[in-house]
Amino acid sequence: MSSIRQDIAKGVFWIAVAKYSGVFISLGITAILARNVSPSAFGTMAVATVITAFLDIFIDMGFGAAIIQFKDLTKRQINSIFMVSTGIGLLLATAMYLSSTAIARYYHDATLTAVCQCLCIPLLFGALNVVPNGLMMKAKRFKTVALRTLSFQVICGVIAVTGALHGWGIYALIVTPVLTSVGVFAVNFYNYPQRVTMDIDMSAIRKVWGFSAFQFMFSFVNYFSRNLDKLIIGKHFSMSELGYYDKSYRLMQLPLNNITFVISPVLHPILSSLQDDRQQLGEKNIKLVHVLSHISFPLGLLLFLCGDEIIEIVFGNAWRPAVPVFRILALSIPLQLILSTSGSLFQAAGKTNHLFFTGLMNTAVTVFGFLIAATCFRTIESMAWAWDITLLLNFITTYAVMNRMTFGMPLAKFFSLFLPQIMNTILVALIAYPMMEEIQFRNVFFELLYKVVLVTVPTVLIALLLRQYNIFKIISRHLK
Numbered sequence: 001m002s003s004i005r006q007d008i009a010k011g012v013f014w015i016a017v018a019k020y021s022g023v024f025i026s027l028g029i030t031a032i033l034a035r036n037v038s039p040s041a042f043g044t045m046a047v048a049t050v051i052t053a054f055l056d057i058f059i060d061m062g063f064g065a066a067i068i069q070f071k072d073l074t075k076r077q078i079n080s081i082f083m084v085s086t087g088i089g090l091l092l093a094t095a096m097y098l099s100s101t102a103i104a105r106y107y108h109d110a111t112l113t114a115v116c117q118c119l120c121i122p123l124l125f126g127a128l129n130v131v132p133n134g135l136m137m138k139a140k141r142f143k144t145v146a147l148r149t150l151s152f153q154v155i156c157g158v159i160a161v162t163g164a165l166h167g168w169g170i171y172a173l174i175v176t177p178v179l180t181s182v183g184v185f186a187v188n189f190y191n192y193p194q195r196v197t198m199d200i201d202m203s204a205i206r207k208v209w210g211f212s213a214f215q216f217m218f219s220f221v222n223y224f225s226r227n228l229d230k231l232i233i234g235k236h237f238s239m240s241e242l243g244y245y246d247k248s249y250r251l252m253q254l255p256l257n258n259i260t261f262v263i264s265p266v267l268h269p270i271l272s273s274l275q276d277d278r279q280q281l282g283e284k285n286i287k288l289v290h291v292l293s294h295i296s297f298p299l300g301l302l303l304f305l306c307g308d309e310i311i312e313i314v315f316g317n318a319w320r321p322a323v324p325v326f327r328i329l330a331l332s333i334p335l336q337l338i339l340s341t342s343g344s345l346f347q348a349a350g351k352t353n354h355l356f357f358t359g360l361m362n363t364a365v366t367v368f369g370f371l372i373a374a375t376c377f378r379t380i381e382s383m384a385w386a387w388d389i390t391l392l393l394n395f396i397t398t399y400a401v402m403n404r405m406t407f408g409m410p411l412a413k414f415f416s417l418f419l420p421q422i423m424n425t426i427l428v429a430l431i432a433y434p435m436m437e438e439i440q441f442r443n444v445f446f447e448l449l450y451k452v453v454l455v456t457v458p459t460v461l462i463a464l465l466l467r468q469y470n471i472f473k474i475i476s477r478h479l480k
């Protein structure tokens with residue numbers, strides 16, 4: 001068991017190095033791009049990205065996760081999976097290129113034609129990367145993945161910023177996905193070269209299909225819960241409104257990308273060794289959720305209270321219409337951070353069927369919420385509220401299925417984990433909010449720092465009083 005903890009620690013360390021180094025780079029790049037590229041261009045890019053994200057589901061087909069899960073695949077079987085995913089990617093990239101004009105016409109945005117055609121490149125290279133990426137994670141080469149990610153983030157970010165400053169417009173936003181996909185392909189094939197051959201062993205597809213099919217179906221239905229809001233806004237609202245919503249959503253996702261997405265890529269490759277011990281997996285999940293709740297609830301409150309300052313610092317005054325949306329979406333961070341690790345636990349348990357069925361139920365709830373918001377309220381703020389409300393329902397559904405069906409553990413034990421942290425967060429809000437209204441600073445950086453202190457200090461002190469955790473002992477232990 002100690003070796004599993006060590007593997008997780010090493011994996012998380014290297015993924016964290018890339019993520020936390022990259023977060024400062026990402027914020028700097030985003031700040032420059034937001035000041036030099038129009039909100040409508042970001043809206044156009046959001047629509048194109050949502051479309052390519054949908055096609056990516058069919059390229060992966062759950063093969064990447066299956067390569068990690070199945071330990072006895074032969075080289076020929078792995079190469080056969082590579083050829084199948086490559087063929088699918090070639091067909092989908094061609095289809096997107098040919099339909100780019102129709103897509104632009106549907107959204108009444110002529111720029112979408114060229115954007116969709118350019119994004120066919122990362123679509124194709126994404127197919128070429130499915131198998132090598134899976135092999136990289138299966139071999140637990142987290143250091144290589146981390147250095148690869150950070151390197152291309154820096155290189156592509158510099159090129160994108162240079163382009164934005166020289167008036168490239170929306171094409172400055174296209175640089176990163178295109179060049180990153182090509183660069184990752186070069187690194188992957190240096191480490192795990194694959195052969196181009198027509199000698200395809202279909203037994204490889206049949207072997208993994210029971211696992212990968214449910215993974216694929218989950219990704220398919222989950223796509224709509226994650227992207228339908230942007231598709232609806234792109235069709236029924238202006239591209240500028242979509243730009244405000246999309247940037248708020250992406251900024252809200254930064255904690256997700258830099259906390260649990262540091263952990264999630266490591267969980268499946270390592271915890272898959274416990275796939276026959278569901279009780280141990282259930283205990284690991286409870287410990288993980290317990291730790292994440294101490295981070296996610298204070299973070300959600302902090303981002304909600306600091307929405308004005310964060311938007312102004314990162315994007316500038318031109319993006320102030322995004323503040324209400326960002327603050328509403330920030331309320332979903334506590335549950336999102338925890339929920340984002342659930343897929344890895346389902347995969348590690350070999351229960352992608354449970355993952356699919358929960359995803360199907362969750363998507364139905366989310367789509368229903370978005371449709372009500374778009375047809376009855378018709379504001380981007382209402383779309384953000386729909387996201388928050390449906391996420392709460394989906395959180396309850398997912399962990400009810402996981403604890404009862406997947407791990408066979410009592411629900412009361414799991415949901416009781418959140419009561420102390422909910423109490424803590426409410427107390428901190430009651431303390432911090434009046435003091436924020438009483439004392440205000442003209443300098444936006446001082447205002448942000450003041451609010452961070454007002455949330456952080458009471459959070460730590462109340463945790464000590466309620467004996468939830470001792471931050472000083474935790475820091476001391478990790479330093480040792």
